[in-house]
Amino acid sequence: MSDILHQLAEVLDQRRHADPESSYVASLHSKGLNKILEKVGEEATETILAAKDAESGVERERQAVVAETADLWFHSLVMLSHLGIDSQDVLDELARRFGISGLDEKAARTTK
Numbered sequence: 821m822s823d824i825l826h827q828l829a830e831v832l833d834q835r836r837h838a839d840p841e842s843s844y845v846a847s848l849h850s851k852g853l854n855k856i857l858e859k860v861g862e863e864a865t866e867t868i869l870a871a872k873d874a875e876s877g878v879e880r881e882r883q884a885v886v887a888e889t890a891d892l893w894f895h896s897l898v899m900l901s902h903l904g905i906d907s908q909d910v911l912d913e914l915a916r917r918f919g920i921s922g923l924d925e926k927a928a929r930t931t932k
């Protein structure tokens with residue numbers, strides 16, 4: 821796992837039992853799954869809108885996509901942590917798929 825993802829995942833797990841008054845992540849955990857899913861949905865929408873604006877090629881708009889995608893990944897990691905799912909499992913799944921063409925995988929699925 822990339823160092824920063826690994827370190828962040830560890831912090832997010834530690835925050836599950838931290839004080840919601842002093843930690844944003846702890847406040848999300850304490851509000852529960854619905855609030856976390858609301859944030860994931862919100863950040864996904866903001867990422868889509870930023871990506872549409874970035875089609876212009878303007879550097880500021882491209883940086884906004886980076887920031888919004890970071891928000892989306894971050895809140896997705898909080899969701900995994902809240903559910904007790906190891907984010908390494910997601911990276912392992914991507915590694916498992918690596919090199920398998922999406923078109924081949926889909927074709928194999930439909931002929932089963």
Ligand SMILES: N=c1c2ncn([C@@H]3O[C@H](COP(=O)(O)OP(=O)(O)OP(=O)(O)O)[C@@H](O)[C@H]3O)c2ncn1[C@@H]1O[C@H](COP(=O)(O)O)[C@@H](O)[C@H]1O
Pocket residue numbers: 828831835842843844845846890891894
């Ligand atoms: N990477 C992040 C990170 N990215 C985004 N955010 C926060 O995510 C929030 C979401 O952005 P919004 O604009 O939607 O915020 P908002 O409108 O205040 O949110 P709502 O009131 O609508 O819920 C902001 O408060 C950001 O500061 C993050 N907060 C924390 N981290 C990491 O998590 C660690 C633990 O954070 P704490 O739990 O706060 O100590 C930090 O050290 C960082 O490494």
